[in-house]
Amino acid sequence: MIRVGINGYGTIGKRVAAAVRAQPDMSVMGVAKTRPNHEAMTAVDNGFDLYAAIEERRPRFGEAGIDIDGDVEALVAQSDIVVDACPSGIGAENAAMYREHDTPALLQGGEDADAVDASFVSRANYDSVEGADLVRVVSCNTTGLSRLIAPLAESYGIEKVRATLVRRGGDQAQSGRGPINDILPDPVALPSHHGPDVNTIFPDLAIDTLGLKVPATLMHTHSINVTLESSPDAERVRDLLAGERRLFVIPEWLGLDGAGAIRELAGDAGRPRGDVWENCIWGESITVEGRDLYLFQAIHQEADTVPENVDAIRAVLGTAGAAESIRRTDEAIGLDAALTGSRT
Numbered sequence: 001m002i003r004v005g006i007n008g009y010g011t012i013g014k015r016v017a018a019a020v021r022a023q024p025d026m027s028v029m030g031v032a033k034t035r036p037n038h039e040a041m042t043a044v045d046n047g048f049d050l051y052a053a054i055e056e057r058r059p060r061f062g063e064a065g066i067d068i069d070g071d072v073e074a075l076v077a078q079s080d081i082v083v084d085a086c087p088s089g090i091g092a093e094n095a096a097m098y099r100e101h102d103t104p105a106l107l108q109g110g111e112d113a114d115a116v117d118a119s120f121v122s123r124a125n126y127d128s129v130e131g132a133d134l135v136r137v138v139s140c141n142t143t144g145l146s147r148l149i150a151p152l153a154e155s156y157g158i159e160k161v162r163a164t165l166v167r168r169g170g171d172q173a174q175s176g177r178g179p180i181n182d183i184l185p186d187p188v189a190l191p192s193h194h195g196p197d198v199n200t201i202f203p204d205l206a207i208d209t210l211g212l213k214v215p216a217t218l219m220h221t222h223s224i225n226v227t228l229e230s231s232p233d234a235e236r237v238r239d240l241l242a243g244e245r246r247l248f249v250i251p252e253w254l255g256l257d258g259a260g261a262i263r264e265l266a267g268d269a270g271r272p273r274g275d276v277w278e279n280c281i282w283g284e285s286i287t288v289e290g291r292d293l294y295l296f297q298a299i300h301q302e303a304d305t306v307p308e309n310v311d312a313i314r315a316v317l318g319t320a321g322a323a324e325s326i327r328r329t330d331e332a333i334g335l336d337a338a339l340t341g342s343r344t
C-alpha cells in the first residue's frame with residue numbers, strides 16, 4: 001500500500017483525497033488543514049484523519065469540536081508521498097519540509113515550474129518523473145492542452161498550436177473572484193503564460209496562447225487551431241481523439257451545447273460533485289482545412305488534474321507503468337464509465 005498524505009484540503013485536495021482513497025494500492029494517511037471550516041468538518045465526517053497545517057492554530061480545531069490527529073509534520077513523516085494542494089505559492093514554501101523528511105511531494109499547477117524537479121501530465125511524460133523529489137502536476141488548462149497535443153503530435157506531427165482559452169472567472173465557492181459582468185482579455189499582453197507552461201511538458205512545441213476571463217464558474221472553454229505536419233481528414237482525427245481514455249468526444253445527439261449541460265450530465269451520471277475528469281471535445285467542431293485542425297473543448301478546472309495526481313504518485317514511486325496506472329486510476333474513480341455509458 002502506498003501511504004499518501006494530502007496537505008491542503010480545498011477544491012483540489014478534497015477531490016484528490018477521494019480519488020486516492022478509491023485506489024486499491026493506496027491509502028490516505030490523513031489530510032492537513034489550516035483552519036476548522038466546513039471542509040475540515042467534512043474531511044472528518046468522511047473518515048479522513050485530520051492534521052493541523054499550522055501548529056499555533058491547532059487549538060482552534062478543538063474549540064470548534066473537531067478532533068486533530070497531529071501536526072502536518074507528523075503526516076509528512078508517516079507518508080510515502082505527499083500531495084500538496086495548498087494555494088499557489090504555499091506549495092513551494094512547503095518544499096523544504098518535504099525535503100527535510102525525505103518525502104517526495106506533488107505540487108499543483110499554481111506553483112512555478114522552476115520550484116520543482118519536473119512537470120507532469122500522465123499521457124505525455126509519465127516515465128520522466130520516477131524518483132523525483134518534487135513534481136508539479138500542471139494546471140487544469142495545461143493538462144487539457146497536453147492531453148490533446150500528445151496524440152496529435154504522435155499521429156500527425158505538429159507544426160504549431162494556437163489556442164484561445166476562455167477561462168472561468170472563479171470556482172463555485174470563490175465568491176471574491178470575477179469578473180461579474182465583463183469579458184476580460186487576461187493577460188492583455190500576448191501571448192499568455194499558458195503556452196510556455198505547455199512547453200514544460202513539450203519543450204520543442206511551437207505554441208501561442210491567448211487568455212480571456214468570463215463570468216462563469218463551470219468550466220473553461222478552449223478554441224484550438226493546430227497546424228499539423230500532415231493532412232488527415234476530420235473523421236480520422238475524430239476517431240483518434242475518441243480512442244483516448246481522457247478525451248470525451250461529444251456526439252451531436254447528446255445535445256450538450258455548453259458547460260452547463262456537460263456538468264448536468266456528469267451529475268446525472270453519478271459523478272461525484274458533477275466532476276468531469278475528461279477533456280470534452282465537441283465532435284462537430286473537429287474540422288480540418290488542409291493541414292489546419294480546428295476544434296472546441298471544455299475543461300472542468302476543478303477535476304481534470306485529479307486523475308493526473310493519482311498517476312503521478314505511481315509514476316514518482318515507480319510502482320506501475322503509464323498505461324497500467326492510467327487504466328487503474330480510471331477504473332477506480334469511475335472515469336472508465338463513459339459519460340455516454342456504452343453508447344457512442
Ligand code: NAD
Pocket residue numbers: 007008009010011012013032033034035039053054085086087088089090108109110111138139140171301302305
Ligand atoms: P483552494 O483554496 O480551494 O484550497 C487550498 C486549501 O489549502 C484550502 O483548504 C486552504 O485552507 C488550505 N491551505 C492554505 N494554506 C495552507 C497551508 N499553509 N497548509 C495547508 N493547507 C493550507 O485552492 P485550490 O483551488 O484547491 O488550488 C490548489 C492548487 O491547485 C493551486 O496551486 C492551484 O493553482 C491548483 N489548481 C487549482 C485548480 C482550480 O480550478 N481550483 C485547478 C488546477 C490546479
